[in-house]
Amino acid sequence: xxxxxxxxxxxxxxxxxxxxxxxxxxxxxxxxxxxxxxxxxxxxxxxxxxxxxxxxxxxxxxxxxxxxxxxxxxxxxxxxxxxxxxxxxxxxxxxxxxxxxxxxxxxxxxxxxxxxxxxxxxxxxxxxxxxxxxxxxxxxxxxxxxxxxxxxxxxxxxxxxxxxxxxxxxxxxxxxxxxxxxxxxxxxxxxxxxxxxxxxxxxxxxxxxxxxxxxxxxxxxxxxxxxxxxxxxxxxxxxxxxxxxxxxxxxxxxxxxxxxxxxxxxxxxxxxxxxxxxxxxxxxxxxxxxxxxxxxxxxxxxxxxxxxxxxxxxxxxx
Amino acid sequence: xxxxxxxxxxxxxxxxxxxxxxxxxxxxxxxxxxxxxxxxxxxxxxxxxxxxxxxxxxxxxxxxxxxxxxxxxxxxxxxxxxxxxxxxxxxxxxxxxxxxxxxxxxxxxxxxxxxxxxxxxxxxxxxxxxxxxxxxxxxxxxxxxxxxxxxxxxxxxxxxxxxxxxxxxxxxxxxxxxxxxxxxxxxxxxxxxxxxxxxxxxxxxxxxxxxxxxxxxxxxxxxxxxxxxxxxxxxxxxxxxxxxxxxxxxxxxxxxxxxxxxxxxxxxxxxxxxxxxxxxxxxxxxxxxxxxxxxxxxxxxxxxxxxxxxxxxxxxxxxxxxxxxxxxxxxxx
Ligand SMILES: Nc1ncnc2c1ncn2[C@@H]1O[C@H](COP(=O)(O)OP(=O)(O)OP(=O)(O)O)[C@@H](O)[C@H]1O
Ligand SMILES: [Mg+2]
Numbered sequence: 001x002x003x004x005x006x007x008x009x010x011x012x013x014x015x016x017x018x019x020x021x022x023x024x025x026x027x028x029x030x031x032x033x034x035x036x037x038x039x040x041x042x043x044x045x046x047x048x049x050x051x052x053x054x055x056x057x058x059x060x061x062x063x064x065x066x067x068x069x070x071x072x073x074x075x076x077x078x079x080x081x082x083x084x085x086x087x088x089x090x091x092x093x094x095x096x097x098x099x100x101x102x103x104x105x106x107x108x109x110x111x112x113x114x115x116x117x118x119x120x121x122x123x124x125x126x127x128x129x130x131x132x133x134x135x136x137x138x139x140x141x142x143x144x145x146x147x148x149x150x151x152x153x154x155x156x157x158x159x160x161x162x163x164x165x166x167x168x169x170x171x172x173x174x175x176x177x178x179x180x181x182x183x184x185x186x187x188x189x190x191x192x193x194x195x196x197x198x199x200x201x202x203x204x205x206x207x208x209x210x211x212x213x214x215x216x217x218x219x220x221x222x223x224x225x226x227x228x229x230x231x232x233x234x235x236x237x238x239x240x241x242x243x244x245x246x247x248x249x250x251x252x253x254x255x256x257x258x259x260x261x262x263x264x265x266x267x268x269x270x271x272x273x274x275x276x277x278x279x280x281x282x283x284x285x286x287x288x289x290x291x292x293x294x295x296x297x298x299x300x301x302x303x304x305x306x307x308x309x310x311x312x313x314x315x316x317x318x
Numbered sequence: 319x320x321x322x323x324x325x326x327x328x329x330x331x332x333x334x335x336x337x338x339x340x341x342x343x344x345x346x347x348x349x350x351x352x353x354x355x356x357x358x359x360x361x362x363x364x365x366x367x368x369x370x371x372x373x374x375x376x377x378x379x380x381x382x383x384x385x386x387x388x389x390x391x392x393x394x395x396x397x398x399x400x401x402x403x404x405x406x407x408x409x410x411x412x413x414x415x416x417x418x419x420x421x422x423x424x425x426x427x428x429x430x431x432x433x434x435x436x437x438x439x440x441x442x443x444x445x446x447x448x449x450x451x452x453x454x455x456x457x458x459x460x461x462x463x464x465x466x467x468x469x470x471x472x473x474x475x476x477x478x479x480x481x482x483x484x485x486x487x488x489x490x491x492x493x494x495x496x497x498x499x500x501x502x503x504x505x506x507x508x509x510x511x512x513x514x515x516x517x518x519x520x521x522x523x524x525x526x527x528x529x530x531x532x533x534x535x536x537x538x539x540x541x542x543x544x545x546x547x548x549x550x551x552x553x554x555x556x557x558x559x560x561x562x563x564x565x566x567x568x569x570x571x572x573x574x575x576x577x578x579x580x581x582x583x584x585x586x587x588x589x590x591x592x593x594x595x596x597x598x599x600x601x602x603x604x605x606x607x608x609x610x611x612x613x614x615x616x617x618x619x620x621x622x623x624x625x626x627x628x629x630x631x632x633x634x635x636x637x638x639x640x641x642x643x644x645x646x647x648x649x650x651x
Contacts, residue, residue, distance in 0.1 A: 216421035223378055223416075224436045224487070225409035227402075237426050312426050313471045 004309055004316045012302045019294040020072065023287045024065050077288035082280040087288040090273060095292060097172055098257040098269030104190045105254055109197035110247055116198070117205025117243075122232065124210045132202055139199030145260035148192045152264065155188060162187050165266040172268050189265045193258060197250040204246040208239035241308040241315065248304035252297040323393065324351040325495050325527035326358075326375060331387035333370050333379065333551075340599045344370040346551040347387075347622075354494070357521060357528045359538040359559065361574070362548035365595055368531040371548070372497050375529070376408050392494050410440045413488040417500040419480035423472040429456070429483045430468030433490055440491040455486035459516060478509035485517065489524070496521065496528045502537065514540055535574060539563055544631075547571045550596050550606035552622075557632035567626075567634040569613045605636070613638045 039051060052058050056067060071078070077087035113136075120132035156164035167175045168182045177183050212218070212235045221231045257271025266272075270289060277285040309315040333345035345367045352358045360368045373379050375391050377399070389396040392411035399407060416422035424432060433455055434448035443451075449468070456464035459482040472480055481501060488496060498517065502510040518541050521528050530541055538545055539559060546556040547570065555568035566572040573591040593610035596602060602609070604619035611618065617637055626639045 216416065216418060217424045219378060220414075220416060220422045220484075220487075221424065223376060223408055223414045225405040225407070225439055226435070227405060230435075230439075234424050234427070238424070314425060314473050 001309075001316065005306060008302055008305050008309075012298050015298050016295055019298065020069060020291055021065070023291040023294065024068055026287055026290070027283045028061075072288075072291065077291075078284040080277075080282055080285045082276070082282045082285070087284045090285055091270075091288050091292050093172060094257075094268060094270045094273035094289070095255070095296075097167070097175075097267060098255060098262070098271065100175075100177060101186065101189050101193055101267070101269065102251070102254045104186060105193040105197070106251055108190065109194040109250065110201060112194070113198040113201030114205050114243065116202040117207075118209055118232075118236065120202070120206040121209025121213065121239075124206075124213075129206070132206065136199040136202040136206075139195045140203075141199075142195060144192055144195060144258060145264055147195060148188070148261050148264040151188045151192060164188075165264070167267065189261060189267055192261050192265075193254060197254065200250060201243065201246060205239070205243050208242045209235060212239045237311060241312045244304050244307055244311075248300045252293075252300050255296055255300075256293050324390075325354050325356075325392060326350075326352040326529065327388070327390040328371070328375070329388035331371065331374060331389060332385070333367070333374055334384045335380075336382055336384055342598045343601055344383075344551055344598060345374065346601070348548070348551070348553055350546050350553065350556065352495070352527045352529055354527050355522075355525045356543045357518075357530055357541055359542035359545045360529065360531045360548055361533060361535065361538055361545055363533055363595060365598065366548040367551040367598075368533075368548055369499050370551075372414070372499050372529060372531055375495075375497060376412055376414060377404060378408075378414070406440070409436055409488075409493075410491050411493055412495045412497065413491070413493040414497040414499065415481075415484050415488045415501045418504050419477060419484050420472070420504070422484060423480065425472055428469050428471055429475070433468075433483070433487045436487055436490045451490065452486070455490055456483065458489065458520070459483070459486045461486070476509075477505050478513060481505060481509075481513055482516070485513075485520070489520065492524065494526060496526050498528060498530045500531050500533070503532070503534075510537075517541070535563070547574070550601060551598065552606065552635065553633070554607065554636070555632075555634040557629075561629075561632060567628060567632070567639055568607075568636050569611050569638070570607045571634075573612075 039048060043051075049058075056064055059067070068078075075088050077091065079085065080087050080090055083090065116132045116135065120129040123129050152164045155162045163185050166185060168185050175182050175185075177186065215238070218231060218235065221234055226234075255270070257269040257274070259271040259275045261267075262269045262271040263275070270293065273285065274289055276282070277289065305315075328351070329349050331345055331348045332343075335342040335344060348367070348371055350358060360371065362368050370379065370383075374385055374389055375396060377385070377389075377396055379385065385397060387397075392407065394403075394407055394411075396404075396407070423429075427435075430449060430452050433452035434445065437443065437448040437451045438445070441448075452468055453464055456467055461467050461479055461482050467475065467479070467483070472483070475483065481504075485501070501517065502513050505513060514537060517528075517530075520526075528541075530538075532538055542559040544557065545559045545562045546553045547562075547568065548554070549570050555562065555566065555571045562571065563575065566575050570591070577591070591610055596606050596609070602619060604617075604621055605611070605623045608614050608618040613636075615638060623635045623637045623639075625633050625635050627633055628639065
């Protein structure tokens, strides 16, 4: 088992390296010249040279990459071209804000989605199954920016129960989830963001449970005299690795932030930051954010892998 | 002499699978009894309803299965049992061994956990006791280095060991009746013999009754006291194993025997009888075997052939029997 864990961690390193190469290349893959945004249109050749030197664009690519990577691992992602603030601070703030939504959306989505799927999978073809499938399809196919707007109209404008947008009067820096006056701002975006994962997890769970319940060993469990609850426990353990894989993916997607949802709720999260960076051609911010998110994604997958192998011993051999 | 109460008693069992488009008549009036310490072998080709009959004894059939008739096992009216009483019977007094040891065990629990769970379910003892019992059981079924095997997952064992573990699990609560659904079919020939010998030995030692399903006559000869031959959901012939193998009465049994006993390859036994089994959704009105039968005569297709009892303990359902029985019994008798 320890060997397997080490092996998986070692596999993750080249993946992370590959990701960083891609992120670095973004500067050159993106059309246009990043310098254009910082330089005035009438900049002289001399000024261009100076700025190029300052940003290190004059060195050969592999050297640029090595310098960039050695800084990145210490948390130095350079300066944002648009705000002149350290990219690191921008990312910490944005990913932190999105993370705050995710911390609530994930348990909500996982528990509701999983319970719905479990119920449906235990009674395939029955009314519960059909209602769950209906709700799941609804959740997945609703455009979430539309849902966001409807939520704002209903709960903020019409009923005035909850605030519509933003992170409270003091903004992102003073935000505390422990104060209801701040935490109420989380409610609508969290619910909106949970919809798609609820649908996807419900469907995956339903399929995995229904399929597992048809396996031969379930009959053996019944033949042993186990009650329905004990049988379900076995079924869930068998179905869990497949569900975990999907949960991991959903976790990753949520962490990336939804540009549309964060825009509707003016929530300064990672989606917001990315969209701003794209508009401003702010390549350092783009690079840094994508790299952080990609590494988070790789880490989540690693954790999922390890959890799966803890549950299902057959995975450890592969 | 008083006859002991039979361990298993099935009377006129019917099982239908009612589907949206059609109904499968899997079992159509099966009767048999098994006494304590005896082994009944149910023989028959694929689809003849052997597994369904066996599962009916534990009510291990899906909800769309409609069961009629009388099923008594270990002194209980199985079809009347509900909830916990039924679960106490399953794995307690009656247990089952399945054909595929690979898929019949839960892949994500160790052998020890799975046996221990059964023990705890029926005796309510603590984990340590259940573990000790599991170890004892693995030793009973002769699994080498049993202690280590308790921590093994099913995929880490060979087919033969897995089936032994399955047997150990079935034996965990000293059942009075053991149901074995082709327990050796999925195993290699040499392993098959070992498992068979083990099963017979344990059955005798523990004095259990056993119903053993197989389509291998050789296996039946090895293990059975009595044999029941099934065709299209009915028992077409039954009786003591020696008599049936020596002098089969029903043309179907004769066909099965002719192909195996006289040195033909085992895997061809079904081909020896021309034609194929009937569609269980649309059974013929009369004898289901008639279309394939070499001794078919007028009247075979008119009604289901009545049961004949040509000698004590023997039954054959064929209208050609009376005449034929005399001949055969004269020759072999
Ligand atoms: N759940 C079910 N739904 C519908 N039909 C079923 C079901 N289970 C079994 N049957 C049908 O019942 C009939 C008897 O099946 P059964 O499994 O008892 O055969 P068998 O004699 O055990 O054959 P084999 O030697 O292949 O195991 C078959 O025609 C089968 O298709
Ligand atoms: Mg079968």
